[in-house]
Amino acid sequence: MNVTWSTTSALAILVCASFTLSFGVRYSPLLGQCSPSGYLHGKASHCNTEHDSECCKAGKMYPQYHCSPPVTDETSATLTINSFAKGGDGGGPSECDGEYHSDDEMVVALSTGWYNHGSRCSKKIRINANGKSVLAKVVDECDSVYGCDADHDFQPPCHNNIVDASPAVWDALGMSGDDVGDYHITWSEA
Template structure:
């Protein structure tokens, strides 16, 4: 899921990277028939320094985020700092439209929670045939990655710290 999202985002930006192309040939993001995937109903406890993995997502119409965001039933520009949280952190929408602070690589930024990265289900049309999301994901727009100063070549997965703002 993460590699395919990264490849899609990089392709949309018009960047060609042979390492990504090679990785894409080796990996697919679609669920494999008959394979069992781990699902989660909870996430690690939230603190002032919650460890997570930042992933890349497009919240735009036609982007890899799929249907409109759960919180406001809207699509969002990739130039807006928005995120989806794993199911446990999303907490039945309790963080909807609230800001979180994300820190990595010596920088911090604020992003708004607009969606859930579903950790309980996947491999169906509603989830674009992608596996369930791990329980420690902050799935972020391009704007978040840029605000953290992450070079484009390093986009995909990044260890971060986050907290409620």
């Protein structure tokens, strides 16, 4: 009977440990992936739909990420478009400097994990797309945790692999029209 109890206890402990680890670990270096840390319940309200920005939908569950994929010499990402200007679809002023930025400035926001508590603020990143390479300054966080509120212009949290760029960055990459929106790129620290 002790053997059965010990085997059952060991199995229960193993199951509990696996369950705890699966919910406690958000980024798995062994798997090279970043998993959602939770889900945000969407609330509907009016948002600025400039550049086809998505507005939160009531009842929809949006994944939240505290992490982003690892940064490499060619970090794979999705380039999105954002206005950092006052009244633009970016919402409030930039996190890094508390300022708004003209659509003519070469600026970006990075997903929460890449933004890394502001450690990349005012630093340049190199963006490679469409056979071109440009430098842009990090001025904001593309929040991958919070959203669907006034501070985030009632837009959902960003995915964990976003480089949200001003129209000037898109122009410098020679992209316009149907190319603008979600575009696969690579980026690195400059």
